[in-house]
Amino acid sequence: MIDIQYFLILSAVLFSIGVIGVLVRRNAIVIFMCIELMLNSVNLSLITFSSFFSNYYGQIFVFFIMTVAAAEAAVGLAIIISIYRNKESINVDEINILKW
C-alpha cells in the first residue's frame, strides 16, 4: 500500500499549480477553472485522510464542498457573462472600475 505522504504531496502539487494559474493567467474563465482545480486538490487531501484514518467526516465534507462548488460555478459564470456583456472582455486587468 502507498504511504499517506504521496497522496498529500500530489494534492499539494495540484494546489500549487492552481495558485500559479490564478496568479499568472488573465482570462477570468481560466482563473475560475484554476480555482476549481484548487478546490479539487483540497478534496483529494480530505479523502486521503478520510481513507487512511477510516473516518467518514472527510467524505461528508467533500460532498458539501462539491455542492458549494456547483453553486459557485453557476453564480460565477453568470457574473462572467454579465461582465462580458458590459465590457466585451473578460480579461481581469480590464475589469477595474472599482479601483480608484
Added chain:
Amino acid sequence: MTVNWIEILITVIKILLVQIILLTGVAYTVYTERRVSAFIQNRIGPNRVGPAGLLQPIVDVVKLLMKEDIVPNQANRFIHSLAPAISVGVALCTVAVIPFGDKIILFGREIKLQIASVNIGVLYILALVSLGVYGITLSGWSSNSKYSLLGGLRASAQMISYELSMGLSLLGIVLINGTFELDTIVLNQYGWKWNIILQPIGFITFLVAAFAETNRTPFDLPEAEQELVGGYHTEYSSMKFALFFLAEYANVIVSACIITTLYLGGWQFPYLQTFGISPMIMSILQILTFLIKAIFVVLFFIWIRWTIPRFRYDQLMSLGWKIMLPASLLNLVVTSIIVLLLKYN
C-alpha cells in the same frame, strides 16, 4: 496482492462478447430502422444486397470507410477528431453494468452475466450519460461552422435539462429497492412486480428523457435537417461521421437495455421458476427474454421516430422544465411517502 487471472480472462471474454453483440446490434438497428421507416411510409427500403437486403449494413460500413476524411480548414484538428471518439466511448461503456441474465454455471464455475457488478450501478449510468454531452458539444464547437455550433449548443442545453428529470425518475426506483445495484433491482422485479407497474409516472418521464438524451425524434433538434443542415456533424465525413451514427444507435440500444433492466423486469420471465426446467435452459430463456424485451423497446424507439413530428425548441425547453421536472419530483415525493408508510406499518 494476488491477481486472479481466470477471473480477468472471464471478464475480458464477457466484454468482447457484449461489445460484439452490441456493434452487430447497431448495424442491424440501422437496417431495421430503414426497413421500418420504409414500411411506415409505404416504400420498399434497402432490399438489393443479400437476401432482403440483410447485407446492407456491411456494404454501408465499407462505403463509409472508403470515403475521404475531410477536416475543415479552420477547425481545431485534435478536438475535431476527439469528439466522435468520446461519443462512441461513452455509449459503449454504459453496457458494463447491465445484467443480461442471472448467474449461469459453465464448466463448473458460477458466472455472473454482467460485466461489472458495482454497487453504484445507477449512478454509473447517470455519470456516463452526463459525459455523453461532451462529444456533441465539442464536435459542434471544433467544426468552426455556425450550423455545427448551434447544433452543439442546442444539444448541450437539451441534455443538461433532461438529465435532471432522468435522474429524479430513477431515484424512485432506488427508493423502492434501497440500492443502486442493477442486479438487485432486477432480482426484486420477480413475477409481475415490474417497476413499470410500481412507477408508471417515473417510467413515462424516464422514457421521454431517454428520447431527449439520445437526440431522437421528437427531440432531434440538434440535428434538425431543415434548420441546421446536419447539426453538430455537418462538418464530419467518412468514418468520423459513421462514428457519430454508431454512437447514436448504440445509445438507442443501451437506453433500451436500461429501460428493460430498470422498468420492464430485466431478464425476469414471470413465474419461470414454477415450470420446473433445468437451470441451463432457464438461463438461456432468461437471456432470450432480456433480448426480446430490449428489441421491442428499440422497435418502439424507431416507431416513435417515424410517427411523431419534431418539437419547436422553446416547446422542448418548457416541456423539460415545466412539465417533466415537476412530474418527476412529484413522483419522487409520492414514492417516498408510500415507501415510508409501508415501512412503518
Added chain:
Amino acid sequence: MDLSLISILFVILAVISIFSALMLITRKNPVTSALYLILNFFTVSGIYLLLKAQFIAIIQVMVYMGAIMVLFLFVIMLLNLRDEKNLTESFSFKKLTSVLLSITFFVLIGTTFYFGFSNINPSRQGVEEKTVEIGKATFLGEKLFTEFAMPVLIAGILLLVAIIGAVVLAKKKFDPVSPDKE
C-alpha cells in the same frame, strides 16, 4: 514503495493529473484548458477509487465533469473567446514573482506534509474493511440524512439561492417602462 498494482496505477494517475494541471495553466485556448481540467478531474476520480471512496468518485464524475465543466464549456462557446496572448509575450516580473511565491508555498506545504506525516502511519490492516464500508453510498447516505440532516437542508437552500442568483445575473437586462415615457 512496493510495485503492486495499486502503486503502478497511482503513479500513472498522478503523472497524468499533474501533466493535465500544467497544461491547464499553459494553454492559450480556454476550451483546451477546460478539456485538460476535465482530464484532471477524471484522474483524481480514479485516485478516489484507489482510496476506496467509490461514492465520492462517481459523484466527482457526475458533478464536476457532468455538470460544472459542461457549464464552463457552454459559457466559453457562448462568449466565443479568442486565444489569449502567449505566456512568454505577456511576461512581467510581477508574474515571475508570483510563480516563485507559489513554488515557495509548495515547498512549505510539501515539507509539512512529508515530514509531518512520516511518523504517523495508521495501521491499515485493522481498518481496511471499515474504510471500504465508509466509501459506500448506503453508509454515507445514512450519515447525511441523520447526523448531517441540517447541513443537507442548508446546502439545498444554498443551491436554490444560487439558481435564482444565476438566472437574475445572466438574464438580459429587460427594459422596464422608462420613467420619461410616462
